[in-house]
Amino acid sequence: MTAQLSKKSEAWSARFSEPVSDLVKRYTASVFFDKRLAPFDIQGSLAHAEMLAAQGIISAQDHADIQRGMAQIESEIAAGKFEWLLDLEDVHLNIEKRLTELVGDAGKRLHTGRSRNDQVATDIRLYMRAAIDDIVILLRDLRLALLDLAEKHADTILPGFTHMQVAQPVTFGHHMLAYVEMFNRDAERMADCRKRVNRLPLGAAALAGTTFPIDRERVARTLGFEDVCRNSLDAVSDRDFAIEFCAAAALVMTHVSRMSEELVIWMSPRVGFIDIADRFCTGSSIMPQKKNPDVPELARGKTGRVNGHLIALLTLMKGQPLAYNKDNQEDKEPLFDTVDTVTDTLRIFADMAGGITVKPDAMRKAALQGYATATDLADYLVKKGLPFRDAHEAVAHAVRHCETKGCDLSDLSLDEMQRFSPLIDADVAEVLTLEGSVAARDHIGGTAPSQVRAAIAYLRSRIA
Numbered sequence: 001m002t003a004q005l006s007k008k009s010e011a012w013s014a015r016f017s018e019p020v021s022d023l024v025k026r027y028t029a030s031v032f033f034d035k036r037l038a039p040f041d042i043q044g045s046l047a048h049a050e051m052l053a054a055q056g057i058i059s060a061q062d063h064a065d066i067q068r069g070m071a072q073i074e075s076e077i078a079a080g081k082f083e084w085l086l087d088l089e090d091v092h093l094n095i096e097k098r099l100t101e102l103v104g105d106a107g108k109r110l111h112t113g114r115s116r117n118d119q120v121a122t123d124i125r126l127y128m129r130a131a132i133d134d135i136v137i138l139l140r141d142l143r144l145a146l147l148d149l150a151e152k153h154a155d156t157i158l159p160g161f162t163h164m165q166v167a168q169p170v171t172f173g174h175h176m177l178a179y180v181e182m183f184n185r186d187a188e189r190m191a192d193c194r195k196r197v198n199r200l201p202l203g204a205a206a207l208a209g210t211t212f213p214i215d216r217e218r219v220a221r222t223l224g225f226e227d228v229c230r231n232s233l234d235a236v237s238d239r240d241f242a243i244e245f246c247a248a249a250a251l252v253m254t255h256v257s258r259m260s261e262e263l264v265i266w267m268s269p270r271v272g273f274i275d276i277a278d279r280f281c282t283g284s285s286i287m288p289q290k291k292n293p294d295v296p297e298l299a300r301g302k303t304g305r306v307n308g309h310l311i312a313l314l315t316l317m318k319g320q321p322l323a324y325n326k327d328n329q330e331d332k333e334p335l336f337d338t339v340d341t342v343t344d345t346l347r348i349f350a351d352m353a354g355g356i357t358v359k360p361d362a363m364r365k366a367a368l369q370g371y372a373t374a375t376d377l378a379d380y381l382v383k384k385g386l387p388f389r390d391a392h393e394a395v396a397h398a399v400r401h402c403e404t405k406g407c408d409l410s411d412l413s414l415d416e417m418q419r420f421s422p423l424i425d426a427d428v429a430e431v432l433t434l435e436g437s438v439a440a441r442d443h444i445g446g447t448a449p450s451q452v453r454a455a456i457a458y459l460r461s462r463i464a
């Protein structure tokens with residue numbers, strides 16, 4: 001430990017007369033979580049060094065030494081041989097120190113015209129850009145899996161609910177497409193967020209810029225950033241992009257969670273609309289009969305922690321004066337956990353969509369209860385000339401009659417029906433069927449199987 005302390009004191013320490021306590025050291029260190037930024041830290045450092053050399057701020061030899069040292073560090077990290085030291089506080093100082101050990105003075109020159117403040121902001125942006133790219137692909141996989149499921153069940157009918165009461169029949173394909181729409185918007189939001197992530201803070205240095213003749217645009221090009229951050233104070237202190245990302249991630253999880261809630265209900269033996277493949281479920285340690293939908297339940301639960309991370313970041317930023325404050329070190333764990341949670345959840349859900357077995361008979365049976373075609377009967381009367389409000393009333397009477405009789409609208413004889421409206425004819429039978437009901441909603445966004453198929457083709461062409 002003492003040897004490590006002396007290493008740290010070389011980093012910024014002539015100013016200090018005593019070492020920090022072990023507790024303070026642990027409290028202020030971030031290396032155990034920010035070491036995951038290492039590949040991005042190295043990438044950013046290499047781009048910075050290349051620019052320093054191109055501008056004549058460091059020599060070509062120093063640049064070559066830095067490249068050589070970084071290659072060695074990369075392989076040490078990949079091999080799990082890199083020694084991360086708490087005494088060196090964070091990923092940046094750990095890597096810089098090792099570089100200096102490996103290549104000497106060139107390593108000490110790397111930090112010219114740079115601060116950890118613009119360095120860490122750059123690292124996070126590089127990390128997040130990669131994370132967003134992964135998430136966009138996973139959202140695509142999930143939508144494709146849901147489209148397959150929708151296509152298989154474009155004709156399968158289940159009751160649609162409002163207020164959790166049977167409302168009107170819908171097709172299962174249509175129901176799945178509602179989630180595809182949600183995940184489409186999520187992908188759009190992620191792509192939009194990426195634009196603001198993809199800007200270069202490096203060059204802002206500690207807060208005010210640097211006295212060296214740097215070329216920020218060159219570094220931006222090297223790192224694939226679309227632009228440079230235009231104000232040095234904002235560049236080192238801005239975390240809007242992380243908050244935006246967490247908000248977009250919270251919405252992804254909200255959609256996953258709503259879907260999970262339905263999957264859990266549908267898998268309940270009292271509903272029995274679906275089964276979920278065993279590999280996504282677990283049993284009970286005491287009740288031998290149990291098969292629990294753990295994955296959707298957990299996803300519903302994990303939505304809470306992602307929402308929490310969004311609030312954590314908003315709260316982290318709300319009281320910060322310009323420019324960088326150490327508070328910002330607290331951005332990483334919520335951000336990393338959000339990325340991990342959303343990434344794992346999407347990966348599992350894309351796989352699980354293929355493991356859902358739909359039970360059309362149970363769905364059909366449920367759709368036949370609860371007068372799901374009552375609106376169709378009202379619409380039928382309107383088409384025969386009755387004003388909608390009167391039609392609504394006539395059907396309400398018919399439903400009430402059925403309730404006392406304990407039967408469905410379709411069980412009534414034509415004579416019985418005509419008691420509620422003389423406009424009712426033999427052609428009403430078709431209207432009261434589940435198939436007739438869904439097929440009649442034949443317009444863009446409607447539940448008719450033909451529309452579901454058209455929507456699937458449209459969505460596939462947009463996703464591909």
Ligand code: ARG
Pocket residue numbers: 030034090116117120326328329330
């Ligand atoms: N570990 C720090 C963070 O995550 C890096 C920046 C520290 N800058 C400083 N001046 N102490 O924010």
